[in-house]
Amino acid sequence: MVTTRQVRLAQRPTGLPDADTWSVTTDELPAPGDGWFVVAVDHISLDPAMRGWLDDVPSYLPPVQLGAVMRAQGTGTVTDSRHPDFPVGAAVTGTFGVTEYALSDGTGVRRIDTDVAGAATWLGALGMTGLTAYHGLYEVGALSAGDTVVISAAAGAVGSVAGQIARAAGATVIGIAGGPEKCAWLRELGFDHAIDYKNENVLRRLRELAPGGIDIYFDNVGGEILDAALANLRRGARVVLCGAIASYNDQAPPPGPRRYMSLLVNRARMQGFLVFDYPEKDAAALEALAGLAADGRLIARETVVDGAVDDFGPTLLRLFRGENTGKLVLRIA
Numbered sequence: 240m241v242t243t244r245q246v247r248l249a250q251r252p253t254g255l256p257d258a259d260t261w262s263v264t265t266d267e268l269p270a271p272g273d274g275w276f277v278v279a280v281d282h283i284s285l286d287p288a289m290r291g292w293l294d295d296v297p298s299y300l301p302p303v304q305l306g307a308v309m310r311a312q313g314t315g316t317v318t319d320s321r322h323p324d325f326p327v328g329a330a331v332t333g334t335f336g337v338t339e340y341a342l343s344d345g346t347g348v349r350r351i352d353t354d355v356a357g358a359a360t361w362l363g364a365l366g367m368t369g370l371t372a373y374h375g376l377y378e379v380g381a382l383s384a385g386d387t388v389v390i391s392a393a394a395g396a397v398g399s400v401a402g403q404i405a406r407a408a409g410a411t412v413i414g415i416a417g418g419p420e421k422c423a424w425l426r427e428l429g430f431d432h433a434i435d436y437k438n439e440n441v442l443r444r445l446r447e448l449a450p451g452g453i454d455i456y457f458d459n460v461g462g463e464i465l466d467a468a469l470a471n472l473r474r475g476a477r478v479v480l481c482g483a484i485a486s487y488n489d490q491a492p493p494p495g496p497r498r499y500m501s502l503l504v505n506r507a508r509m510q511g512f513l514v515f516d517y518p519e520k521d522a523a524a525l526e527a528l529a530g531l532a533a534d535g536r537l538i539a540r541e542t543v544v545d546g547a548v549d550d551f552g553p554t555l556l557r558l559f560r561g562e563n564t565g566k567l568v569l570r571i572a
């Protein structure tokens with residue numbers, strides 16, 4: 240028997256989540272039965288998608304139920320086990336929830352090697368984040384050398400990995416991010432250009448930096464930045480719909496993309512995808528990402544917040560204020 244603090248959904252938020260959204264309980268986990276094991280969670284992933292899981296609307300995953308432990312990916316160490324593949328001491332990653340300890344039967348859990356990369360990186364560039372960037376670019380964007388690729392939220396988790404993958408593939412890469420520090424970091428990573436959307440006219444800058452037009456727009460943001468990209472497509476362009484963080488806390492649906500007729504004019508397509516859509520290609524993608532990291536072409540960065548599970552709610556808000564560079568992770572003391 241082990242005691243664990245857990246963050247639960249207390250109330251569905253309107254707009255940004257706040258303190259009333261969450262409750263923290265102290266619960267006892269039963270000892271693991273046959274085929275089960277206990278994980279002491281050490282890192283919890285913060286994801287913009289979490290905001291969507293709080294709404295009681297049909298989506299690609301069921302909404303988190305009121306009173307349930309908040310869904311979250313994490314890493315941790317097995318502390319008690321009756322499962323042959325997950326012995327005590329194994330480092331693992333999986334969807335353990337916002338909790339100190341989790342009971343698991345191994346479904347969706349992978350072992351990780353923390354000598355190869357730190358736990359936070361297994362949640363970021365070498366985990367779901369990296370897979371999202373990789374599959375989005377190759378499966379949806381049909382990335383190839385010579386493409387001009389534009390990426391929004393480019394200094395975030397998915398965006399920073401996507402830009403480096405595209406660069407390594409021989410594309411010209413333009414990142415869009417908020418503020419001069421983030422843009423300077425993108426240039427350090429090897430992005431050809433960076434646009435500070437908080438201080439520059441994105442539509443005009445795209446026209447200057449990509450006079451021949453954009454081949455791939457990897458959209459993490461939606462809204463006005465999507466419109467600016469649509470206004471600058473090249474014939475045959477691919478708009479990769481990865482996310483739309485600019486509207487996740489809106490109380491009404493966002494206005495439609497005003498420039499969508501550019502898809503017709505340029506015989507372009509816009510396609511959404513989920514990171515889970517290509518399971519048969521995950522292993523090869525993770526190998527490719529590890530290869531890029533090993534030869535220095537993929538720099539994995541994380542913003543690690545030290546705290547307790549109780550800090551989950553305020554930490555999540557950092558994503559919506561742009562207070563992260565690279566992958567945002569909560570490290571449990």
Ligand SMILES: NC(=O)c1ccc[n+]([C@@H]2O[C@H](COP(=O)([O-])OP(=O)(O)OC[C@H]3O[C@@H](n4cnc5c(N)ncnc54)[C@H](OP(=O)(O)O)[C@@H]3O)[C@@H](O)[C@H]2O)c1
Pocket residue numbers: 285286287288367368371392393394395396397398415416417418421459460480481482483484485486512513514515558559560561562563564565566567
């Ligand atoms: N399709 C999938 O399977 C999948 C999987 C994972 C993630 N995603 C999506 O990918 C996107 C990025 O996720 P992530 O985990 O990598 O998060 P992230 O980019 O690390 O963090 C979010 C970033 O978004 C930017 N941002 C926040 N509000 C904004 C606004 N109103 N307008 C413009 N930019 C804003 C902020 O950067 P600035 O400082 O630059 O504003 C912030 O740092 C999200 O849309 C997420 O939902 C999709």
